[in-house]
Amino acid sequence: DTSIVTKAKISCKNGIKVTDRKDQTFESRISTTNHPLSRRLFKIMLRKKTNLCVAADVATSQQLLSLADQLGPHICLLKTHVDLMSDFTLDTTQELKELAEKHNFLLFEDRKFGDIGNTVAKQYSGGAHKVVEWAHLVTAHALPGPGVIEGLASAAQDQERGCVLVSQMSSVGALTSNEYVNGCSRLAENHTYFVVGFVSQSSVSGDSRFILFTPGVQLEKSVDGLGQQYVTPRAAVLERGADIIIVGRGITQASDPVATAITYKHQAFSAYEERVAGGTS
Amino acid sequence: DTSIVTKAKISCKNGIKVTDRKDQTFESRISTTNHPLSRRLFKIMLRKKTNLCVAADVATSQQLLSLADQLGPHICLLKTHVDLMSDFTLDTTQELKELAEKHNFLLFEDRKFGDIGNTVAKQYSGGAHKVVEWAHLVTAHALPGPGVIEGLASAAQDQERGCVLVSQMSSVGALTSNEYVNGCSRLAENHTYFVVGFVSQSSVSGDSRFILFTPGVQLEKSVDGLGQQYVTPRAAVLERGADIIIVGRGITQASDPVATAITYKHQAFSAYEERVAGGTS
Numbered sequence: 001d002t003s004i005v006t007k008a009k010i011s012c013k014n015g016i017k018v019t020d021r022k023d024q025t026f027e028s029r030i031s032t033t034n035h036p037l038s039r040r041l042f043k044i045m046l047r048k049k050t051n052l053c054v055a056a057d058v059a060t061s062q063q064l065l066s067l068a069d070q071l072g073p074h075i076c077l078l079k080t081h082v083d084l085m086s087d088f089t090l091d092t093t094q095e096l097k098e099l100a101e102k103h104n105f106l107l108f109e110d111r112k113f114g115d116i117g118n119t120v121a122k123q124y125s126g127g128a129h130k131v132v133e134w135a136h137l138v139t140a141h142a143l144p145g146p147g148v149i150e151g152l153a154s155a156a157q158d159q160e161r162g163c164v165l166v167s168q169m170s171s172v173g174a175l176t177s178n179e180y181v182n183g184c185s186r187l188a189e190n191h192t193y194f195v196v197g198f199v200s201q202s203s204v205s206g207d208s209r210f211i212l213f214t215p216g217v218q219l220e221k222s223v224d225g226l227g228q229q230y231v232t233p234r235a236a237v238l239e240r241g242a243d244i245i246i247v248g249r250g251i252t253q254a255s256d257p258v259a260t261a262i263t264y265k266h267q268a269f270s271a272y273e274e275r276v277a278g279g280t281s
Numbered sequence: 282d283t284s285i286v287t288k289a290k291i292s293c294k295n296g297i298k299v300t301d302r303k304d305q306t307f308e309s310r311i312s313t314t315n316h317p318l319s320r321r322l323f324k325i326m327l328r329k330k331t332n333l334c335v336a337a338d339v340a341t342s343q344q345l346l347s348l349a350d351q352l353g354p355h356i357c358l359l360k361t362h363v364d365l366m367s368d369f370t371l372d373t374t375q376e377l378k379e380l381a382e383k384h385n386f387l388l389f390e391d392r393k394f395g396d397i398g399n400t401v402a403k404q405y406s407g408g409a410h411k412v413v414e415w416a417h418l419v420t421a422h423a424l425p426g427p428g429v430i431e432g433l434a435s436a437a438q439d440q441e442r443g444c445v446l447v448s449q450m451s452s453v454g455a456l457t458s459n460e461y462v463n464g465c466s467r468l469a470e471n472h473t474y475f476v477v478g479f480v481s482q483s484s485v486s487g488d489s490r491f492i493l494f495t496p497g498v499q500l501e502k503s504v505d506g507l508g509q510q511y512v513t514p515r516a517a518v519l520e521r522g523a524d525i526i527i528v529g530r531g532i533t534q535a536s537d538p539v540a541t542a543i544t545y546k547h548q549a550f551s552a553y554e555e556r557v558a559g560g561t562s
Contacts, residue, residue, distance in 0.1 A: 083408040114393045117507025127364040145454030173426030175464040183456040226398025
């Protein structure tokens with residue numbers, strides 16, 4: 001039953017009729033967002049017909065680059081955890097950047113920055129990983145307040161960079177209360193020059209400028225041994241309001257990662273098309 | 282006026298009279314905590330008469346090792362951000378471990394782990410930094426729920442390791458609400474085999490098993506350009522209930538870091554002695 005998502009949901013905000021994010025096409029959202037990376041991401045999704053982000057949680061550069069090259073044609077975004085790799089060097093990121101250009105996807109380091117502004121600015125630009133030099137997007141926890149966003153933005157300088165706030169987490173017993181989610185939304189609204197959206201498990205924002213990224217997606221519902229909970233791609237997009245689904249082990253540990261990625265891509269993108277088909281734009 | 286802290290504060294919990302953490306000596310707390318690292322830390326503090334933790338947020342291994350050797354005699358704990366160092370290798374941590382033994386302090390990597398259990402387990406044990414191999418303590422955000430603690434503990438295996446939950450942050454506009462603080466406390470109480478205490482700005486727990494670490498401490502009250510707020514060592518211990526004060530730029534950027542560390546150490550340890558002088562144990 002998709003009637004809940006296909007009927008037009010017009011809400012009234014400040015006396016102006018606003019169409020909910022979920023009912024708007026990515027095409028129409030290109031003109032309403034004011035972040036250049038969001039526009040670029042919408043264009044990639046439309047051109048490649050994919051709203052799939054693969055989480056490449058691998059231990060070596062070779063595995064990362066091989067996944068990026070194999071799955072590149074089917075994804076809009078590659079999510080990394082470079083701090084899991086024992087052999088990481090800046091050569092790895094150079095090759096990664098070339099693969100991202102070749103296959104037209106963006107790079108998304110899931111660092112979950114969560115410190116005061118002065119510290120995250122140095123973590124983002126410095127150290128062994130120099131994340132700001134190669135990752136278009138990074139995740140951050142809003143817990144420290146606006147300083148975390150301002151610190152990251154100060155380190156990004158003139159580069160086309162943005163961050164995604166972790167608004168809700170998919171793990172059992174997460175402390176991301178409604179109050180916390182609202183705090184994240186307020187911070188995002190006050191920092192649209194740097195925040196492109198949210199990592200969330202439900203439609204935490206109807207604001208069409210923000211992109212919703214939903215992790216914890218697998219073809220079958222399940223739970224892992226350390227509290228991670230999963231939903232299907234279709235449920236993520238139609239019920240939880242995901243714009244982009246994030247899939248890790250479901251693809252990277254599949255016997256045929258490419259075929260599996262294609263299955264996820266089709267399921268998630270048709271769910272998106274179904275969602276906006278009944279919308280107003 | 283220290284009367285608020287020197288009068289005995291006996292609270293009644295489950296019908297049993299419980300003395301508040303702040304009124305108990307470190308000596309008496311050695312026998313009430315059940316974490317071996319907490320006991321070790323209390324013993325170090327008593328032997329060296331210091332409850333000072335220095336935050337060494339430096340860019341090179343040479344700076345880190347030099348600070349550790351210079352300040353080692355005056356600290357109980359060295360807090361690091363190894364992801365800020367461009368030239369980090371495992372040789373650095375080997376030298377760091379030797380300095381920690383020479384001067385009798387513990388190592389505390391302020392990684393602020395904040396991901397699901399499966400990911401933090403790999404971030405803690407793997408990557409370039411192999412934090413679990415050298416850091417006695419690490420910080421974690423409780424935001425992802427119990428999985429973050431269980432993931433870290435699973436990676437620590439039989440090594441004497443523990444984590445400190447970031448319960449409150451010192452930055453302007455932090456989203457660490459009372460509800461969040463209570464969530465951290467509940468998680469800590471359910472995981473005393475791994476959680477040694479809290480990073481906080483106030484006395485978030487009266488439970489004498491937990492050690493309170495308070496950052497944002499400088500000899501003069503101030504605010505930095507990215508939202509970090511400071512209190513004095515005396516206010517941190519007497520008003521905010523800190524067991525251990527964490528001092529970064531106030532010492533590391535002083536013209537004479539050693540002399541400055543000694544000033545902080547004396548102020549913070551005498552504040553602790555004053556705090557417990559009126560206590561009941």
